[in-house]
Amino acid sequence: MKATLERTDLLKSLTHVHRVVERRNTIPILSNVLLRADQGSLKLKATDLDLEVVETVPAMIERPGATTVPAHMIYDIVRKLPEGSQVVLETSSDNATLELRAGRSRFALQMLPETDFPDLTAGTFTHQFTLAGGAIRKLIDTTQFAISTEETRYYLNGIYLHTVSTDQGQMVRAVATDGHRLAQAEVPAPQGAAGMPGIIVPRKTVGEVQKLLEDREAEVTVEISDTKIRITNGPVVLTSKLIDGTFPDYGRVIPQHNDKEMRVDRDEFKEAVDRVSTISSERGRAVKLSMSEGRLVLAVNNPDSGSATEELAVEYDAEPMEIGFNSRYLLDIAAQLTGDTALFRLADSGSPTLVQDNATGDSLFVLMPMRV
Structure with a gap:
């Protein structure tokens, strides 16, 4: 594999994907980011088995290929490179290390085979709709503070998303509670959201979605099934498992x-x-x-x-x-x-x-x- 790309593009993508990776991992491959070079782009993927973020960036590809390297390490290296530099990523002839070059800097990073990297995106999504980034941010920003951190009541460790009929018409509603306070927000339901299952989006996923939605005007595609949610925002695709539990009847409180x-x-x-x-x-x-x-x-x-x-x-x-x-x-x-x-x-x-x-x-x- 050999790819050349702008340091700014690589850093922006690594910023998005490396946050998913836990710093302490008992499974070595989960500490790594997957890099796949093919047809004029470099695809980066990171996962913790519950949440996966994939981003594609333009790159000059001399040799297609794929490998995995430590996520936090490569992020820190690229972050410290001079602005405006070109970054070359090339696997060694013995396929043991990935060489990262920029200007006079040279780094050789230990690799693990890409065949070991897990894939979270299996399965079909029953509902798909498009919402403005600002509408999703509003649902999250208004309710996120009330998410419970109490692990025993795991079904409260996220935001409950569902559709409701109101005097204003069909709405997508977000609710979070920790038993001491409750927050509720809603936005008009777009086409395709009707009949979607009520889902509980985990706290970590909520935080990552919030950081990815920098452009409030951007059209964001949301796909939902009983067990997963996928959010596509331009070149970034976030897939997450949902909390398997029943959210309480919040209307009673x-x-x-x-x-x-x-x-x-x-x-x-x-x-x-x-x-x-x-x-x-x-x-x-x-x-x-x-x-x-x-x-x-x-x-x-x-x-x-x-x-x-x-x-x-x-x-x-x-x-x-x-x-x-x-x-x-x-x-x-x-x-x-x-x-x-x-x-x-x-x-x-x-x-x-x-x-x-x-x-x-x-x-x-x-x-x-x-x-x-």
Whole structure:
């Protein structure tokens, strides 16, 4: 194999594919990236057996062929090469090493045979549709923070994607929850999405998709089956296994009859929560919200370090009430709101609170209260 290509093109592709590779691997071939040179392009592939990323870059191919080399090693080498340099990749005559040349730099990397490299892309996809990169980013960005990290409830370790019928028509909805907070977002369903199975996309896959969708205008092809999802964005193809589990009936935890409404300026609220939570303990992080007509008082009391209060003007005309929340969770939700005003719908100090964006009606958040 012998291929010559621009350092910029190679680095961009290695940046996309090397992230999939775990740094600690008991199976040596999974530490490697597959390089296949053929017909004017170099194809790079990396996998961890659950997630696979493939990217094709233009290259001058003198000798077609394929091999695998350590993914993080070749990424670090190419990253440190001078900008604008041409990179030559050539396998040695004894097929033991891959020589990487750029300017006066020479590297010889140990290889493993490409026949050992696993393939994740077997199987057929039952549904296919196209969405703008920005729409997929919106579903991910709005809900990702609420994905659970608790391994015992593995079915919560991802984003639940499914289609629903609403007053606005057919929508693709994303939901994530960790039992303490829930985030939901939706976008209009494109042609081909109707009847797709409800799927749980794993946390690692969600993070990789988010990084790959740099262009919000790009048309992205999504293919789905009961066990896999494939996302094609230009020269990049990401294939991932799905979480094999049943997502809980999240509709039951979304409050329907919270009759107390509070409207508050989003930025003022976010900054005030951030300020008073400086006092809170790392473990507790509790902030108390005391509401009365036209007024909200945020209070934190930490026996070890002191107390803090801040008062905000709000729209609230129901009976006075107090409720406590984890300040980190409040800040996470506030960061996802796009309008100037946050709308809180409350019932009492022991019931879930609904937070909505006054700008759009296509996302909502549910937050469980804390004792304070």
